[in-house]
Amino acid sequence: MGIKTQPVDIYEYSSKDNFQAYIAVHRKPLIIRNFDIGECLQIWSTDYLIEKLGKMDVKVHISPVGRMNFLHKNFTYKTMPFEEFLSRTSGNNRKKPDKSGLRPILCDNEVLYLRAIGFDRRGRNVANFKHDFPQVANDLNYPDMFDENKFFSSVLRIASPGVQIWTHYDVMDNILIQVSGTKRVVLFNPNDAPYMYLNGDKSEVMNIDNPDATLYPDFYRAVQHLCELQPGDILYIPAFWFHNVLCNTFSIGVNVFWKHLDNEMYDKHDVYGNKDIIPAAKALDHIGKARNLLKTVPKECRFFYLHRCIADLKKAIDETLNVETVQVSMLSEEIAKNSSMLAETAISLINYEEAVQTSSSCKETPKAKDCEEETVPRSDFNLEKSVTLNGTENNANTSNSYQETFGIVNNKNGTSDNLNFYLEKKNAVDCKEPIASTSKNHDNIYLKGDEENIQE
Numbered sequence: 001m002g003i004k005t006q007p008v009d010i011y012e013y014s015s016k017d018n019f020q021a022y023i024a025v026h027r028k029p030l031i032i033r034n035f036d037i038g039e040c041l042q043i044w045s046t047d048y049l050i051e052k053l054g055k056m057d058v059k060v061h062i063s064p065v066g067r068m069n070f071l072h073k074n075f076t077y078k079t080m081p082f083e084e085f086l087s088r089t090s091g092n093n094r095k096k097p098d099k100s101g102l103r104p105i106l107c108d109n110e111v112l113y114l115r116a117i118g119f120d121r122r123g124r125n126v127a128n129f130k131h132d133f134p135q136v137a138n139d140l141n142y143p144d145m146f147d148e149n150k151f152f153s154s155v156l157r158i159a160s161p162g163v164q165i166w167t168h169y170d171v172m173d174n175i176l177i178q179v180s181g182t183k184r185v186v187l188f189n190p191n192d193a194p195y196m197y198l199n200g201d202k203s204e205v206m207n208i209d210n211p212d213a214t215l216y217p218d219f220y221r222a223v224q225h226l227c228e229l230q231p232g233d234i235l236y237i238p239a240f241w242f243h244n245v246l247c248n249t250f251s252i253g254v255n256v257f258w259k260h261l262d263n264e265m266y267d268k269h270d271v272y273g274n275k276d277i278i279p280a281a282k283a284l285d286h287i288g289k290a291r292n293l294l295k296t297v298p299k300e301c302r303f304f305y306l307h308r309c310i311a312d313l314k315k316a317i318d319e320t321l322n323v324e325t326v327q328v329s330m331l332s333e334e335i336a337k338n339s340s341m342l343a344e345t346a347i348s349l350i351n352y353e354e355a356v357q358t359s360s361s362c363k364e365t366p367k368a369k370d371c372e373e374e375t376v377p378r379s380d381f382n383l384e385k386s387v388t389l390n391g392t393e394n395n396a397n398t399s400n401s402y403q404e405t406f407g408i409v410n411n412k413n414g415t416s417d418n419l420n421f422y423l424e425k426k427n428a429v430d431c432k433e434p435i436a437s438t439s440k441n442h443d444n445i446y447l448k449g450d451e452e453n454i455q456e
C-alpha cells in the first residue's frame, strides 16, 4: 500500500482581484514564487535578529524530538529572551555547551520552536507581526491578497532543524512566507477528512511518511499534496486544508491569516485561527450531546434512533450535494468522499467497537447456529440510500444466504479498489465469509438488531 502524492501547483501572482477570483473557484494550495518578499531575505541573519529583538521575551516549545505531538504533548513551553532562543535554535544538535555557554534544557538533541503569540495585555493574544515586532516589520512584504478588514493575524515562526508540526487544519485562509531555510509542507484536501483519524482539528497520525497500516489503514487513501518551500516562497493554504510542516533546516517564516468567510462566522475568542466556525462548532456539540443522550436510551431502540440521526445527517449531505439519487456511473470522486464522511459519522454513532467485535465474533464462529444467536446483521442502515449503490444481490436463488455489498466506486478508474466504504447485509442463518469483499478496512458492520428487515 503506497502513499499517494501530488505536487502543489505554482501560481503566478498578479493582483488581489485575480487571486481572489482564482481561489474562489479552485480552493487548493498554491505556491507563489514571483513576489519579492523584501529585504528580510538578505538581512535576517541570526546576528541581525538578535541585535534587533534580542532582549524580548518569547514563549517557545521545547521538545526532545523533532516530531512534535500536540495530542500527546511531547513538548514543554518555556519563556526565554529571544537572544537565547535564537542561539539555541540555530546552533541545535550541540553535544556540549556552545560558545554562548548554553547547556541543553531537556537533552542534547532538543529542538525549539517559536510560534509567536501577541503581546496584548488584555489577554487577546492574537499575533500581529507588524505590531509585535516593529523593529523588523518593514523588512518583510507580502502580496495584497485580501481586503484589509479581513486580516486576522500574522505569526512569526522560527524552528530548529528537524521540527515537525503535527497535521492540523485552520479555519481561515493563510499564506506561509518562507524567509530563511527550507521546509517540506504536506497538505491534505478537506474531503480526505474521513481518512485523517481526526481528534478535533488534529490528525492522530504522527508519522505521515510511514503511517502504521494496522492502526491507520485508511490514511493511505488520502492524497498528500507536497511542496518544499525555499526562501522567498509563499504558500497559500486554504482554510480546512490539513497541513503538516517539516523544517529541513533552521527555518524562519511568517504566516498571515485572513477571514475568508463572513466575520460573524468566527469565534471571537479564537486567537490561533483554529476554532471551528460557530455554526459548525455548535453542530458538533449537538452531535456529542446526541451521542450522550442516546446512551441513556434502552439498547433495543438505541440503534433505531442512532439510525434516525444518521438519516437526518444523510439528508443534509444530499441537500448539500443537490442530488437525490446518484447513479454509480455518475458518481464523482467528491461525492464518494462526502459519502464516506457520512459513513465515518455513522460508524462512530453506532458504537463502532461493539459493531466490530460482533463482526469478528461472527467470522470466528462460522456455524450458522452460533451466528444466529450472536449476530444479526444491521439491515436498515439508511446510508445505502445516500448514493445509488453498486450492489450485487445474491438472495433469490440461494436458499439461506443473502448478501448485498454496497460500494462507492471511484469514477476515475472504475475499480472497486477505491471503495470508500461498504456495508453488508447478511442473513443471520448463513455466516459465511462475505461473497465480495473489496474494501480493506471498512469493515463488515454487523449489529444486533431485528431480523425482519433483512428480507427486503
Ligand SMILES: O=C(O)CCC(=O)C(=O)O
Binding pocket: 157, 159, 165, 170, 174, 176, 237, 243, 245, 253, 255
Ligand atoms: O511553518 C510552520 O512552522 C507551521 C505553519 C503552520 O502550521 C500553519 O501555517 O498553520
